[in-house]
Amino acid sequence: MSTSSTVAEVVTGYADHLRSRDVSEHTARAYVADVSDFLDHAVHSTKLRRGTEGGHPSTTSGARIDLASVELDDLRSWLITLDDAGAAKSTVARKIAAVRSFFAYGVSNLGLSNNPAARLRTPKKDSRLPTVLKPQQAADLISAAEGPRTGDTDASDSAAGGATTGDTTGPTTGDTAQGDTAQGDPLDAAKRIRDAAILEMLYATAIRVSELTGLDHSDIDDRASMITVLGKGDKERRVPFGAPARRALDDWLATRDLFAGPHSGDALFLGVRGGRIGARQVRELVHRYGSDDPSAPDIGPHGLRHSAATHMLDRGADLRQIQELLGHSTMSSTQIYTQVSMQRLQDTYRRAHPRA
Missing domain, CATH: 1.10.443.10 (Intergrase catalytic core)
Structure with a gap:
């Protein structure tokens, strides 16, 4: 698979990769959902959109995306939208881990030259203590x-x-x-x-x-x-x-x-x-x-x-x-x-x- 593929092809390939690595079903499902969320953000940005002729693709899954064009700023803009939506720090931390894993997969399997997510900083978790019963x-x-x-x-x-x-x-x-x-x-x-x-x-x-x-x-x-x-x-x-x-x-x-x-x-x-x-x-x-x-x-x-x-x-x-x-x-x-x-x-x- 090249660095330029449809979102559906990219997500399917990554899901297969996680299964081959014996990642738990719960983690794999969360990571695939997180990566899909980022790719949806990416294909709807002006810079990365690779849709049908003349504009917006009919569906995100059918849109084409060139992963080699993804930069750190694109990932940061996605994280900003998550923060604006009130996402918890633990959720953001998991999503960062997911895209790091995804782009590492891209480097080793899709020919990407670098992992843009490697430079993302993981937010510190809230110091909230768990609620317990007496x-x-x-x-x-x-x-x-x-x-x-x-x-x-x-x-x-x-x-x-x-x-x-x-x-x-x-x-x-x-x-x-x-x-x-x-x-x-x-x-x-x-x-x-x-x-x-x-x-x-x-x-x-x-x-x-x-x-x-x-x-x-x-x-x-x-x-x-x-x-x-x-x-x-x-x-x-x-x-x-x-x-x-x-x-x-x-x-x-x-x-x-x-x-x-x-x-x-x-x-x-x-x-x-x-x-x-x-x-x-x-x-x-x-x-x-x-x-x-x-x-x-x-x-x-x-x-x-x-x-x-x-x-x-x-x-x-x-x-x-x-x-x-x-x-x-x-x-x-x-x-x-x-x-x-x-x-x-x-x-x-x-x-x-x-x-x-």
């Missing part, structure tokens, strides 16, 4: 799934269940708002058992939501009370869990057959239609059960991960061990929890010490 609030969130509540429509399963991979066939009994809310409905009771197990496992193991939804039954080591997790960069790690999570998991596995269908496979957690539960469903159920406590901050699955790490540090866990538990590749990612723990100590001191 230990009792975490316990209350988990216990909220254990008791029936009249009028609880499980929107995450009825609306999102069919959107997850493989979750389009299988048992449908009770897969309506009326069936879900009927008192004594065994499927509704089973969903609560599943939700409680999900919440217990998220908090007990501090794993990412993508890691939880990717768990198979075979990933559980019953004897050691450990799970094998496939984390970022397809790196495996073993994570322990405690007795409450063990009991919740046993309860779920005893009722899993109510959800299982021909497409369930070995997936540990299932949606009501029999497929592997999706990340959106898990996020929605965490928010739903958390809303029972108005004094607690509204968090998602990652908030439970932050909370678990902070609570372990508060109780004397070694930072290096927390890094291993979380699957962080560098200590710098884990050190943020020392700041959270110190801030909590300062808050307690100001409230409790007579001379604070």
Whole structure:
């Protein structure tokens, strides 16, 4: 492929390159979207437009672009539009990483003479600390799934269940708002058992939501009370869990057959239609059960991960061990929890010490 091609050809070639490099599906999808965003910006600039005769191309994907003509100023103008749109620093940092990767690919595969994105400066991330629950609030969130509540429509399963991979066939009994809310409905009771197990496992193991939804039954080591997790960069790690999570998991596995269908496979957690539960469903159920406590901050699955790490540090866990538990590749990612723990100590001191 030459440096001058249609946007669609360039994006397809880059996506194939990422797949060949075993980049995670999540990262590849984000990078391709970021590069597509930049190329859309580029082809609509006066300098770089290579459209149909006499003007503007009918679609961005069909427009031609000469990558050799891209300069640092073009990339900077794109970043300015992102800043004007209010993009977060973390989003801008990821987009910069994406175009750096893309133009590095262009140098090695498309004959570009240089990488104009190499000189872009990555913005410093905001120093905002993660939001965490107090230990009792975490316990209350988990216990909220254990008791029936009249009028609880499980929107995450009825609306999102069919959107997850493989979750389009299988048992449908009770897969309506009326069936879900009927008192004594065994499927509704089973969903609560599943939700409680999900919440217990998220908090007990501090794993990412993508890691939880990717768990198979075979990933559980019953004897050691450990799970094998496939984390970022397809790196495996073993994570322990405690007795409450063990009991919740046993309860779920005893009722899993109510959800299982021909497409369930070995997936540990299932949606009501029999497929592997999706990340959106898990996020929605965490928010739903958390809303029972108005004094607690509204968090998602990652908030439970932050909370678990902070609570372990508060109780004397070694930072290096927390890094291993979380699957962080560098200590710098884990050190943020020392700041959270110190801030909590300062808050307690100001409230409790007579001379604070």
